[in-house]
Amino acid sequence: MARYGMVIDTKKCVGCMDCVVACKTENNVPEGHNRDWIVTVVNGKFPSVNLEIQSQRCNHCDNTPCVACCPTGASHIHEVGNVVLVEHNMCIGCKACLAACPYDARFINPEGYADKCTFCIHRVEKGELPACVSVCPTHCMYFGDLDDPNSEVSKLISSRKNHQLIPEAGTSPRIFYLT
């Protein structure tokens, strides 16, 4: 079974927010809410500064605190690619998963259920790429199976210096940032 993940090359990302717009359009994300967003990290002191632009979203972790804490099973791991999803009709809106996510990647949809990035599973199941990956003008985003050593994402992770977000939280996030 595949284990989908994402690799984002921060050397190529210019923070244009095309991924954000594509996600909102593709998934009808309600106004004032975001499933993905841009974070700019500046390190150091002028003139010795380092800038890293990160396109962030749900990390579809291997160790999922959001799924563990869900009292109804609405938050679950999908059989295709181990993607973390929310079944809207099972969610009671208790917000435990929002509190449990160290990335704050979830929000409450105005209709009442917990909402988040799905890795565009509806597109992936048809053989397409997630909307954010497909529109990226600098081709800084890569999507694929982390368990396949020949996949583009696996090769990039093994060949390029990279980091995950908050690995110390113990969630084993599946989005890797090339630096």
Next chain:
Amino acid sequence: MQELTTTRHNPQIDPFTHVWGWEIPVYLFLGGLVAGMMIISGYFLFSKRYKENNCACYTLPIISLILLSLGMFSLFLDLEHKLFVWRLYTTFKIASPMSWGAWILILVYPIIITNLLMGPPAYIVNRFPQLNKITTYINTRPRLIQNIGIGNMLLGGMLGVYTGVLLSTMGSRPLWNTSILWVLFLVSGLSTAAAFVHMIAKNISERELLAKADNGFLIIELFVIVLMLVGLATSSQVQIQAVQLLVGGPYTAPFWVFVVGMGIIIPLIIQLLAVNHKIKHTPIAPIMVIVGGLILRFVIVAAGQFSHYINAHFH
């Protein structure tokens, strides 16, 4: 220097997490209070104190039922997808404390009702006279009463523990992620319940006993708070920063003034004087303990949501 800029501005999430407002602290407080009352009532049944005049074990069940139902209503108000609340009872998720809690609450009601049926209030018996048969059945079986007592203590303990575990399993919130939190919430539940019974008890020896017990619970609570703070302060970077919210940070004043000062130390002094017959028993100390218990939940729930991994990166 490290500077972070984000384009995200999701409601309840940014600039810092605040997904749980007043409803959850109220629910956790009432759950803890009822848990404490169940343990106290269960102890009275188990130790055969129910034979004494005006035993609180006859009045506590109806109060517990009302307060627990209010707590559950408060929890219901917090839900964002209210019409789907029944989904809690279509499954049991072993890894989810909230699922455990939902089912524990279902088990708690029958045991409180059984306790209530030992001596239901007159207005209930007048309306349902057939209840007299059950009351007689229970009251002619002392072993059954003791077992009801054990059931009350066990389920009360589970309810009290669960209110703390609900928060402490959240690894993403460093302030909550301490395994001593359930002890704090259980002892706080016991101290608020002892204060409540102390306030309403008609039996003088019971009032004395509960005042003494409450002093014990308050002293233990004080130790647990110190141990929790020491535990966090000697842990990882995020937990050191989390404890600073209570020691020097934005939640310091409410925590030390209202929870520790007015909720534990001052009522403890008043009640120590009262049990040593230096001053009379008044409702002042119990009310301070109860309000302190409520504010403890508010502070822990709010500060816990504020504590975060990402903030630790950008200290």
